[in-house]
Amino acid sequence: MAELIIHTPSKKKFTLTLVQDALHIQREGSKLKKIQLRQVLEAEYKSKTVQVSFIHKSRSSFHLVRLEGKPQGEPEIASNWTEKVTKAAYEGLGVKRGRRLRVLVNPHGGTGKAISVFTQKVEPVFRAAGCILDVTHTTHNGHALEIAKGLSLDYDGIISVSGDGLVHEIMNGLAQHATPLKAFAIPIAPIPTGSGNGLALNLLGLEYGFDVVYAALNAVKGSPMDIDVFSFVQGGKRTISFMSQAMGLMADLDIGTENLRWMGDTRFVVGFLRGLIPFKSCPIELSYKAAPKDKDTMARERQESLNRPNALSSARKHPEGDSLPSLRFETETEGWTTFDKPMLFLYCGKGPYVARDYMAFPASTPDDGFIDVVVQTLSSRGEVIGGLNSAPQGGSFWKDSCHYVKASAFRVKPLAAKGTLSVDGESFPFEPFHVEVHPRMATLLSLSGHYVAPFPPKP
Numbered sequence: 001m002a003e004l005i006i007h008t009p010s011k012k013k014f015t016l017t018l019v020q021d022a023l024h025i026q027r028e029g030s031k032l033k034k035i036q037l038r039q040v041l042e043a044e045y046k047s048k049t050v051q052v053s054f055i056h057k058s059r060s061s062f063h064l065v066r067l068e069g070k071p072q073g074e075p076e077i078a079s080n081w082t083e084k085v086t087k088a089a090y091e092g093l094g095v096k097r098g099r100r101l102r103v104l105v106n107p108h109g110g111t112g113k114a115i116s117v118f119t120q121k122v123e124p125v126f127r128a129a130g131c132i133l134d135v136t137h138t139t140h141n142g143h144a145l146e147i148a149k150g151l152s153l154d155y156d157g158i159i160s161v162s163g164d165g166l167v168h169e170i171m172n173g174l175a176q177h178a179t180p181l182k183a184f185a186i187p188i189a190p191i192p193t194g195s196g197n198g199l200a201l202n203l204l205g206l207e208y209g210f211d212v213v214y215a216a217l218n219a220v221k222g223s224p225m226d227i228d229v230f231s232f233v234q235g236g237k238r239t240i241s242f243m244s245q246a247m248g249l250m251a252d253l254d255i256g257t258e259n260l261r262w263m264g265d266t267r268f269v270v271g272f273l274r275g276l277i278p279f280k281s282c283p284i285e286l287s288y289k290a291a292p293k294d295k296d297t298m299a300r301e302r303q304e305s306l307n308r309p310n311a312l313s314s315a316r317k318h319p320e321g322d323s324l325p326s327l328r329f330e331t332e333t334e335g336w337t338t339f340d341k342p343m344l345f346l347y348c349g350k351g352p353y354v355a356r357d358y359m360a361f362p363a364s365t366p367d368d369g370f371i372d373v374v375v376q377t378l379s380s381r382g383e384v385i386g387g388l389n390s391a392p393q394g395g396s397f398w399k400d401s402c403h404y405v406k407a408s409a410f411r412v413k414p415l416a417a418k419g420t421l422s423v424d425g426e427s428f429p430f431e432p433f434h435v436e437v438h439p440r441m442a443t444l445l446s447l448s449g450h451y452v453a454p455f456p457p458k459p
């Protein structure tokens with residue numbers, strides 16, 4: 001226990017106590033505030049003044065708080081105390097203070113507020129955490145890809161201030177890097193300012209998934225977490241996908257609602273309801289190489305994954321022979337299953353949440369080496385609408401009309417000329433494609449080491 005008393009310019013007395021995993025702040029005559037060390041960004045003694053910065057939740061969101069005052073006692077006491085606190089808040093948590101971050105801000109993402117959100121809410125957190133920032137406002141589609149492609153390997157993180165689309169671009173830039181595997185070892189952290197922020201939801205959870213200050217904390221204090229990503233191969237062209245591939249209703253609601261971007265993620269609900277009116281079958285032939293796991297096994301394994309530490313291995317930081325893995329399953333057919341029942345949609349991906357209102361892949365874990373392949377069979381409108389209530393909790397997982405498998409690879413052949421295909425929320429031609437998983441190829445920053453999403457209880 002280390003204690004320090006300070007007096008603020010408004011003559012308030014604060015007692016600050018460093019305990020094992022928290023900083024206790026006691027304002028004279030007020031309730032004790034317990035700030036987790038993870039939330040502490042800075043403790044400094046300069047010009048006879050102590051300054052402590054931390055993030056704190058008030059009402060429903062996090063804010064940056066700066067506490068400043070003259071310390072009581074000898075100057076050495078104050079400087080020793082601030083050093084101790086900084087050490088506990090970084091070294092003590094295994095985190096480097098003063099990360100060097102490559103920040104990409106998309107001025108047009110989501111509701112178009114990314115620049116002001118970054119300068120007013122996120123950058124002050126980064127500065128308090130002593131980060132060295134290289135910030136670029138993206139000026140065109142493909143800009144983030146170009147930057148990631150030529151990225152210097154000495155960054156501690158890539159920060160995407162946008163939605164999932166910019167992360168998709170960054171990953172594809174890293175794939176084209178001169179040393180792609182080393183480039184993929186640089187962790188990415190999203191600051192959710194897009195209209196679809198599925199990645200931030202999965203990393204930060206439903207409660208704080210859209211909280212940009214909490215996302216900023218993840219960028220400065222999160223630990224690298226390995227994740228599987230996919231190769232999406234179409235017409236001989238290989239694209240890296242990190243989140244999802246959707247066809248049928250689920251693609252229509254993403255691609256068909258771009259004009260409703262101003263609504264934020266409400267546009268997906270509107271698109272969903274609009275797609276239910278025709279209730280048409282998605283004309284494709286699907287085949288996959290799946291693991292023999294039933295839903296109960298998937299549920300158990302997802303639960304177990306929450307207790308398994310996931311950290312960036314040194315083999316990933318220093319890979320031998322640095323090139324993208326070759327495709328293992330592109331021409332393979334043996335041991336594959338063809339799914340031939342009529343389907344409302346096909347949705348495949350990684351990360352439980354695809355939006356706030358929809359947990360599409362509750363059984364997903366960051367690094368099990370599989371893509372979750374979900375087929376909603378053409379049951380009835382009533383059944384699908386009935387499932388909407390539990391969609392945010394992943395309730396559809398347990399329904400018989402939801403065919404759910406864990407696959408290493410899958411292929412799709414369209415059986416009609418027209419249709420929609422969405423890859424990580426971007427539109428792709430309605431033509432044959434192949435997808436396969438690359439285990440633990442990319443890296444994210446995470447405060448928990450797993451996806452923050454509860455598993456839906458079995459009804």
Ligand SMILES: Nc1ncnc2c1ncn2[C@@H]1O[C@H](COP(=O)(O)OP(=O)(O)OP(=O)(O)O)[C@@H](O)[C@H]1O
Pocket residue numbers: 106107108109110111138139140141142143162163164165166167169193194195196197261425426
């Ligand atoms: N200055 C710019 N002008 C126009 N487009 C841009 C600019 N900078 C980036 N982009 C593009 O904007 C897209 C933004 O997608 P992103 O997902 O990050 O935001 P979004 O508004 O949430 O969209 P989505 O609904 O697809 O998630 C990316 O494809 C990116 O290439």
